[in-house]
Amino acid sequence: MWGIELRFKDEISLSRQIFLTLKERIVTGQISQREALPSTRELAKGLGISRNTVCEAYDMLLTEGFIISRQGAPSRVAEGLHIHTYKKADMPAETRSDSPPILWDFKTGQPDLSLFPWSLWSQMIRDAAICLPVQELEYNGPKGYQPLCEEISQWLFRSRGMEVHPEDIFITSGAMQALHLLVDLLYKEGQVFAIEDPSHPGIRTVIADKGYPLHTMQVDEQGADISSLEGKAVSAVYVTPSHQFPLGGILPAGRRAALIRLAIEHDFYIIEDDYDSEFRYIGPPVSPIYSMDSSHVIYVGTFSKTVFPALRLGFAVLPKPLQARWKHYRNFMDVQNPVLEQAALAEFLRKRKMDKHVQHMRQVYSDKRKILLSSIENAFGNSVRPWGDASGLHVALQFPGMEFEKQFVRDSTEAGIRVYPLTQFCPAQDNHKDKLLIGYGHLSQTQIQEGVRALHQFLKKNDLAAGEAKLL
Structure with missing residues (x-):
């Protein structure tokens, strides 16, 4: 009716x-x-x-x-309510994909979540819900849960040798929220943001979507070429100096010092994104640029790799002149992060459960890295060169004489293999065509071995394993 x-x-x-x-x-x-x-x-x-x-x-x-x-x-x-003419929606036809499932996904930045102490974390969330004072459930402002800021300060000292006052630490919803805020906070009319090339597409997209001018610094095995900044009017410089993403280089002290001198001389800030330096397998941890000069460096960290990505908790260490404006911007964005997760993470850090977990995972990822490198050597011999394998959860592989483009991605996906050409991380997509990015943190040792063999067989089948230059 x-x-x-x-x-x-x-x-x-x-x-x-x-x-x-x-x-x-x-x-x-x-x-x-x-x-x-x-x-x-x-x-x-x-x-x-x-x-x-x-x-x-x-x-x-x-x-x-x-x-x-x-x-x-x-x-x-009532009158005047007709907005649009009724049109019966077409029911979508049932579709089925004949494409095979992805058997080996070498995605980057994905930790092994099967080894996280979930029962302990659940207990800490429950304890936070029971023990948090009622006033902590009110609006508490944009800085973040103060006990967490204090524990992050101690964590930075233990893990990186950084001396940071808790009052300078501001909690964020992951590193990307920090970058969104900083880009608006630091922009100067007509002056460029300088980023690495290649770099994470996230920071590039944030800057481009806001319509701000961009300058790219070419990256070699030692990180960004700082000399390209000479004579540039700069709003801020974004770098990943401890483990350049995605090539993996470590920015040497000389370039760091040159970058700091430029920042002081021309009054701009350096955004230091330290996204996964907890996992270093050769030598001692790399010191952040922040340790050389804290007055012109904004240190951005995240717990996506050390805890789990869905936690969405990160932080920024801000110089005093930026803090009032940061609070203003954050107040009118989302005010604050959920407090239960912050309280649980503070306890996770306070009881040194983070230290224990990171130490365990560093060994796990080190073993996976060894398996990956040995599998690559067994499959490809000396024809493939790894880049940036001393840290992190990924490695760049260089295949001299080859070029990986969109058709390669489509064909390899059809074969059940998902890999990532480095051109996806280059603004102009015309550099590093001979490189693939291989993430391994989330894969088991067996999956790594089978995936590398499958990749080799795929390349061989498509006449790409002989080292001949070929456009795809």
Whole structure:
């Protein structure tokens, strides 16, 4: 009746179903303005339901102004409500993909979540919910949960030798939120943001979407070429000096010092993204640029690799002159992060569970790295050269004389292998065409061995393993 089809087992009440159906038919013009609706008694009888249910639906329509009602007269549709003409939606045809599933996904930046101490984390979340004072559940401002800031300060000292005051630490929803805030915070009219080439597409996209000018610094095996900044009017410089993403180089002290001198001389800030330096397998941890000069360096960290990506907790260490504006920007973005997760992470750090977990995972990833490198050597011999394999959860592989482009990605995906050409991380996509990025942190040792063999067989099958130059 009146196009109303009731679903008696639905979670939505019958009265709301009637309201939503009549509302939709009014807005789409199927029920004309000033048209009289059936009486509540008549509609209830036609639908086989109680009159009270229909009365509730009519009350909703009346409250929101879709109908008008007068004593002794039928309820009528109000005027001026027709928005668009009704068109029955085409039901999507059932589709099925004949493509084989992805058997080996060498995605980057993905930790092994199977080894995280989930039961311990769940207990810490429960304890936070029980023990947090009521005032901590109120709006607490944009800085973050203070006990977490204090524990991060201690964690940075233990893991990186950084001396950071808790008051300079600001909690974020991961590193990307920090970068969004910093780009707006640091932009100077007409002056460029300098980033590495190649670099993570996230920072490039943030800057480009805001319409800010961009300058790229070419990257070699030692990181960014700082000399290209000479003579540039710079808003800020973004670098990954401890483990350049994606090539893996370590920015040497000479380049770091030159970058700091430029920042001081021309009054700009350096954004240091330290995204995975906890996992270093050769030699001692690399000191951050922040340790050389904290006045012109903004240190950005994240717990996505050390804890788990969905936690969405990171932090920025801000120089004093930026803190008031940061608080203003953050206040009108989302105010603060969820406090339960912050409290649980603070306890995870305080009880040194983070230290223990990172130490364990460093050994796990070191073993996986060895398996990856030996599998590459067994499959490809000396024809493939690894880049940046001393740290992190990925390695860049150089295949001299070869070029990997979009068709290669499509073909390898069809073969059940997902790999990532380095050109995806280059602004102009015309450099490093002979390199693939291979992530291995989330894969088992068996998956790594099988995946490398599958990649070799795929390249060999497509006449790409012989080292001949070929456009794809």
